[in-house]
Amino acid sequence: MISAGYQINAHQGRAPLRVKTHGEEIKDMDVDRRTALILGLTGVSTLLLDATHSAVAEDVKELAPGVQMKVLKEVPAQISGFGTVRWREITWQPGAKLGPTTMKNPMICEITGGPLEQRIEGEAPIQRQPGYTYVCHVGMVETDANKGTVPSIMRVIDLLPA
Numbered sequence: 001m002i003s004a005g006y007q008i009n010a011h012q013g014r015a016p017l018r019v020k021t022h023g024e025e026i027k028d029m030d031v032d033r034r035t036a037l038i039l040g041l042t043g044v045s046t047l048l049l050d051a052t053h054s055a056v057a058e059d060v061k062e063l064a065p066g067v068q069m070k071v072l073k074e075v076p077a078q079i080s081g082f083g084t085v086r087w088r089e090i091t092w093q094p095g096a097k098l099g100p101t102t103m104k105n106p107m108i109c110e111i112t113g114g115p116l117e118q119r120i121e122g123e124a125p126i127q128r129q130p131g132y133t134y135v136c137h138v139g140m141v142e143t144d145a146n147k148g149t150v151p152s153i154m155r156v157i158d159l160l161p162a
Helices: 033-049
Strands: 014-021 024-032 060-064 067-076 082-092 097-102 107-111 116-120 126-128 133-136 141-145 152-161
Touching: 060 097, 082 097
Parallel strands: none
Antiparallel strands: 014 024, 060 067, 067 082, 082 152, 097 141, 107 133, 107 152, 116 126, 116 141
8 A cells, every 4th residue: 555645845846755565664755746646546546447346358368377467448648758548457366477577668556356476576575465556667577476365466557658
């Protein structure tokens, strides 16, 4: 869960943001207006897509054995430098693994199903719990595995170039 209490400094257009996950403080970040807007999209996606129900999509693609992706929605972006915002849902069945995957565009990801083990290149693996939200940058390399007994779901908001 990301929590933020901030005020925009009119001279610099930046704001402090304290990022926390499940009550453990991770770090303080200095965030510009664009980043604050992108993080706000995560909350809006819950309203637009009703995160309490599984989405229905006609086009389901298998990314790896036991890993399926649905494109839920695409809309024109109102964010400078981006042409489209795309919402996806990726589901890992118990025992399924995807990656390593190199991120080709910026994205915001939220775990909404069972826990998911995440390994980011250069970091130790960590078990991400439902409700955990994070931002991926272009070039980031990630491997995800469901080591639990229930399906794990990740909601992804892609920011696609113009």
